[in-house]
Amino acid sequence: MNQSAAIVEISKLDYTVGGRSVFDGLDIEIPLGRVTAIMGPSGTGKTTLLRLITGQVQADRGSIRVAGEDLGALSRSGLYVLRRRMGMLFQNGALLTDLSVFENVAFPLREHTNLPERLIRQLVLTKLQAVGLRGAAGLMPAELSGGMGRRVALARAIVMDPEILIYDEPFVGLDPISMGVIVRLIRRLNDALGLTSIVVSHDVQEISTVADLVYLLSGGKVVAQGTPQQLKSYPSEIVRQFMGGLADGPVPFHFPAPDYFGELLARDGEP
């Protein structure tokens, strides 16, 4: 992969939270125009990585370049300009609960542009049509199901025509039909709008059908990368455990604990 084709470049990234190292020399390149998945067991800092890429938190060391801009060197206003070129789908949708579906999708347009009402209406309705929810324009977020809420959030994320679309756990808590809808939308939006998509997830099945490239994170590092097919036959214990969904392996089933029998037989009050 040559340098110019990467839209997000992360090199030698270190990040520590509360004395616990989350990333230790992380290197990731996200190619332009593809669907890239970031996978890994819970607690490996996938969501933290998204926060780093979007500049919500700062790295301790190392550099993150997004669309040619070095995040560490950007001012607050520079960061806001860059963010207009990104869209993000939050895990729970994060719709503004005091606004209707229509107004939620129109929100970025109203905040950043002076477009006439007629044009805003057209843009919003086209985006809602793209996610299949034009008929729900008048509803309030509380009236939507989880899957519908996420689709509305997706319409809102693409309304400013971003170059990068980021999905944080888009499949969590969805029924199989909604899951299929989201998978299809990720692929279709990516190809139709010429986006670069970054999907953080741990749903192996869904990711395999949609991703072009997968990074598997564990212990603050990339342990494997490649197409979903390549990963399935990857010669590594941890990759096999993750892709096969095995309960025990390099990632232990048990949280670190003192000796089991010792603790059971210990007297009350003694650790």
Next chain:
Amino acid sequence: MLRNLLAGLTRSLESLGATSRFLGRLIIYTPGALLRVNLIVEQVYNTGTLSLVIIMLSGLFVGMVLGLQGFQLLQRFGSEEALGSASAIGLVRELSPVITALLFAGRAGTALASEIGLMRATDQLSAMEMMAVDPVKRVIVPRFLGGVIAMPLLVAIFSVIGIYGAQLVGVQIMGVDSGSFWSQMQASVELRDIREGIVKSGVFGVACSLIAVYEGYHSTPTAEGVGLATTRTVVTSAVVVLFLDYLITAMFL
């Protein structure tokens, strides 16, 4: 023990400093926010109009009690006619601003704090940041300004209804002469009494709104955190209002 006391003092000074810096940030953003009038109007409605019922009812009862107590007291000295000026001065200078501010903290302040806290807990504020919209500008400043504008209006309404309540009991029921009730009030209430009331309502408006939005914005994004922020809003507002009330009263003497 002494160390704990010192640590507590440092902590409260720290939070006072943080709140002041937050206020500075709100003030810097205020000119820009004033351009978007409809956002502020919406918040004046939420904090002001929706508090009207509780403010008017409380004003009426406080005025009625004032009429009753005042009448009993003044009657001992044979000066029931002074009831008009006594209740008006008491209300305008002291009771209206303080009671309105306490009710405001309970009704509007808690609503603001929990709303903002829940917006944080459900990622709505992060979502705005990701849409390159500063949540402080879009969410916090209009709510703060809405409260600052609503408070003096509520205080004025409280005073008017309170005086009506005093009149209701004093004149209609207890039989104080209506002419002397009003003329004594007119003769004795001075501009500086009104000014004191206005200054208090303005300062309380800033304090209560600031505490509410600060607590909401900085709440821990959990159910427990939002609950705690709401509680702290009421407690802090009440203490701060009563403390500032003493300061301003002393200043106006």
